[in-house]
Amino acid sequence: MADKSVIKPTASAPAIDTSSWPLLLKNYDQLNVRTGHYTPIPSGCSPLKRPLDDYVRYGVINLDKPANPSSHEVVAWIKRILRVEKTGHSGTLDPKVTGGLIVCVDRATRLVKSQQGAGKEYVCILRLHDAIDSEKKLAQAIETLTGALFQRPPLISAVKRQLRVRTIHESKLLEFDNDRHLAVFWASCEAGTYMRTLCVHLGLLLGVGGHMQELRRVRSGTTSENDDIVTMHDVLDAQWLYDNTKDESYLRRVIRPLESLLTNYKRVVVKDSAVNAICYGAKLMLPGLLRFESGIEINDEIVLMTTKGEAIALAYAQMTTAVMATCDHGVVAKVKRVIMERDTYPRRWGMGPVALAKKKLKTEGKLDKYGRITDDTPAVWKSAYVDYANNADGKQPEPVFGTSSESIVAAAGMAPKITVLDVAAKDNAPVKRTREEDASEEPESKKPKKEKKEKKDKKEKKEKKEKKSKA
The missing domain is CATH 1.20.5 (Single alpha-helices involved in coiled-coils or other helix-helix interfaces)
Known part of the structure; x- marks a missing residue:
């Protein structure tokens, strides 16, 4: 009998069920594979297993905002409770309004702008000023006020009272009491829509007048009130429990990783060696690409992530999915907003054989501080050197091997003389x-x-x- 403990080589890999993997790693096996070859770096860790300090700094809270305090006050209280440097929120709620308010902590505040522009859902109580003929008439009025609508902010508002267009994607009547002149309806709308103004418009359309009695936000972006929503008491109790008993479990349940806000973005997985360069603002090039999602188009907003599931940055795609699969060079994405802190992963640029040889020649004085050839430069280096920055025609010439530096200059069509001032202007370095x-x-x-x-x-x-x- 064959030994069952021996794993025999096969042409097909075993299928892994990644549907239950957390956050950005969900359905990881369904991503398109560019290459499977890379060197893992032990830096970084899974978002759910970060040390508590980092977990809080890269965290968001799905808060059930209480009535009466303003959004700004609530966010300031959380900042004081958690003792962090920065906090921000996903979109202002009026003092009397309750419901989902996404509070971003420290590094997660970099996602505030993207969350403020996300769609919202509300449940609203409308009070009519008189009885109407039937419930059907109100349902028709609510259906009429969908799509793009003109709105002017209410008299008491924090923005300029200017006429603007806002879109109501969908709305439906939930309950109606004609005797008490009260109606409850649900609406899915664009960010910046004033539900108070919508209620006034409904009253005008019905011919009896109306105003907003009560409002609750039930969804903000991808996060709804059913996704582990917490109260201010939960936040305070969780911090107290950690301070007094060093029990992290409650605090980890109250705060969620920022990656939970990015699950609706198209994903691109990056090699560990390219992570820190992106944190410093570099573009993602094809050699640094591991996996990518289907359906990516040029200028789509995507999330760059590590193999451990950490979000590195939000970026604009410069290639479609088809081009990523077939091309062998080029820019994959340009960074929009870096999320990860610099030097979380080690630096890996300038570590190649050519870069190391260039550094050695600079230290020996055989190249100047800008990497340009001098009289002491070895002949082999001179023959392969092409100055792309000072190419007169704007074309990229191929390096000419086995010839003198004069012939390279002639072949490249470069300007015959470069002054020290020209170089200083490019490098912003003071030069005598x-x-x-x-x-x-x-x-x-x-x-x-x-x-x-x-x-x-x-x-x-x-x-x-x-x-x-x-x-």
């Missing part, structure tokens, strides 16, 4: 002028200044003479 450069620049730059000074002096003298003559 040579006497020759000063002499060559004097007639162009210094003469106009002298002429201006002479004109000013003449004007001042004339004014003085006129004053004396008047006196």
Whole structure:
């Protein structure tokens, strides 16, 4: 009998069920694979297993806002309770309004703008000023006020009272009591829609007048009131429990990783070696791509993530899914907003053989500080050197091997002479002028200044003479 403990090589890999994996790793096996070869780096960790300090700093709270305090007050209280540097929220709720308010902590505040623009859902109580004929008439009025509507903010509002267009995606009547003149309806709308104004419009449409009695937000973006919503008491109790008993479980249940807000974005998985470069603002190039989602179009907003499921940045796609699968070079995405802190992963740029050889030549003085060739540069390096920055035609010439530096300059079509000032202007580095450069620049730059000074002096003298003559 064959030994069952021995795993025999097969052409097909066993299927892994990733449908229950958390956050951005959900359905990871369904992502398109660019390459499976990369070197894992032990830095970073899964969002749910971060150390508590990092877990709080990269966390969001789905808060059930109480009535009466403003959104700003609630966010300030949470900042004081958790003792963190920054907090922000996903969209202002009026003091009397209750419901879902997403509070972002520290690093998660970088997602505030994207969450403020997300769609919202509300349940509203409408009070009519008189009885109407039937419930059907109210349902028709609610259905009429869907789509793009003109709205002017209410008299008491924090923004300029300017006419604007807002979209009501869907709305439906839930309950109606004609005797008490009360109606309850649900609406899914664009960010910035005023439900108070919508209630006034419903009253006008029915011919009896109306106003908003009560309002509750039930969804903000992808987060609804059913997704582990917590109260202010929960936040305070969780922090107290940790301070007094060092029990993290309650605090980890109250605060969620920021990745929970990004589950509706298209995902692109990045190699560990490219993570820190992106944190410093670099574009994602194809060699750093591991996996990508289907249906990505150019300029789509995507989330760049690590193999451990951490969000690195929000970015704009520069390639479609088809191009990512077939192309062998190019820019995959440009960073919109970096989320991960710098140096969470180690630096891995400038570690290749050519880059290391270049650093060595710089330290030995065989290349100048900008990496340009000098008289002491080895012949092999000179023959392979092409200065792309000073290419006159704008074309990228191929390096010419086995020839002198003069022939490379001729083949590349570069300008014959580069001054130190040109390089300093590009690199923003202070450079001392040579006497020759000063002499060559004097007639162009210094003469106009002298002429201006002479004109000013003449004007001042004339004014003085006129004053004396008047006196």
